[in-house]
Amino acid sequence: MKEEIWIEKYRPVRLEQVIGQDEAIERLKSYVATKNLPHLLFSGPPGVGKTASAVSIAREIFGEALWRENFTELNASDERGIDVVRTKIKNFAKTAPIGGAGFKIIFLDEADALTPDAQSALRRTMERFSSNCRFILSCNYSSKIIEPIQSRCAVYRFRRLSDEAIKKRLEYIAKDQVLSITEDGYEALIYVAQGDMRKAVNSLQAAAFIDPEKPISRETIYRTTSTANPEDIISLVETALLGNFRAARKELNRLLYEEGLSGEDIIGQIYRAISSMDNRIVLDLGLSEKRIVELVDIIGEIDFRLTEGASEKIQLEALLAHFVLSNAD
Known part of the structure; x- marks a missing residue:
């Protein structure tokens, strides 16, 4: 069939x-x-x-x-x-x-x-x-x-679809296809989709073929969509903002070479982590609005350089270095 x-x-x-x-x-x-x-x-x-x-x-x-x-x-x-x-x-x-x-x-x-x-x-x-x-x-x-x-x-x-709308449609498809999806699996699909229903459905279908006998979890979603776990991105940014450049660079190399992520994927997820005002980067580190604006400004500059063809590794390390120096002021 x-x-x-x-x-x-x-x-x-x-x-x-x-x-x-x-x-x-x-x-x-x-x-x-x-x-x-x-x-x-x-x-x-x-x-x-x-x-x-x-x-x-x-x-x-x-x-x-x-x-x-x-x-x-x-x-x-x-x-x-x-x-x-x-x-x-x-x-x-x-x-x-x-x-x-x-x-x-x-x-x-x-x-x-x-x-x-x-x-x-x-x-x-x-x-x-x-x-x-x-x-x-x-x-x-x-x-x-x-x-x-x-x-x-x-x-x-037409606006980006809400998380609730995407989840409701995914639940309908999961029921029709007799799929078992964990709650964090739905959260991962919503995170990956970013308001795009087509991307959400494609990601679900790809994950459904990995291991049909097991429930679809967030690890499966991130693995099949070449997306870093948001927790890893938050940890990367936190480490740099706390002044530990070596550890942050080591985590960056893992994402680039072991996870196989592109520089544009990583910079996009770093931006999402910084711009989300209710995540723990903002809450735990007590970042001021001025500091967040400065970080977003440098992220935009690095993203532009990547688009123009600059070296991914050098530019992302430069971004981490800026994070480290900005917190040392």
Whole structure:
């Protein structure tokens, strides 16, 4: 039997199944009820329900028999030039709807990847074919969409999913798949996901295949997602802030070489540990707000250097050295 990818198996097919976006979904349902639709712009981080909402709208407006004929999906990150607007989008937009539908829907995913020229051409296409075609644009950053397109769309901002919403969906999947997950396993999945349901479900499926006979614990989650245990990151930062550079560097080397983590993964988790105001780094060490601001500033600088291609080991050791020196003042 062929195993199905869980993110597809458990993808919402109706608006009411999209979780964590109650306000946006309630407003979108009103369009479905009237069988009428303006151009839409969905903005927000990945894995929060933008694509699922677009497909669900098409399914509910056109019905299961006709939605595929009246709906097309393009990913702008694959074809981001002006030619895709002049050919694929324009050719689909100018044909008549099928089966007596009032209009067709073009869903353009990752629209913020379109070049400025392509967006200008898209604006004109939206104007010319609005009588028989509606556009749904999805993007991570609405600021990268030109103003003339934004002004022609009803903008919906999708937020990161709450921990409660993610856990509720994971519990449903675990029950359906007959999985046993410990409470700290759920906490680890939520930590790894960072508000991204797709990442949470992928992580759960990967962990489920490690040892089907044992409950899924946080160790399993961290091992399969190449994520450091948050406690190890907190310990690393605490050790450096307490002035023990050698011990902190030893722990850093373990994370880099034994755990196989990348420098960007570690810097991201260090930032999360520092910025969480209720964790023990802040509480036990009594860090002032000014000190936290200074630490976040240097983390940002090191992250930029890593992005530019600097040595991971040298830059992360420089970060630890700064932590040590900042506490010695």
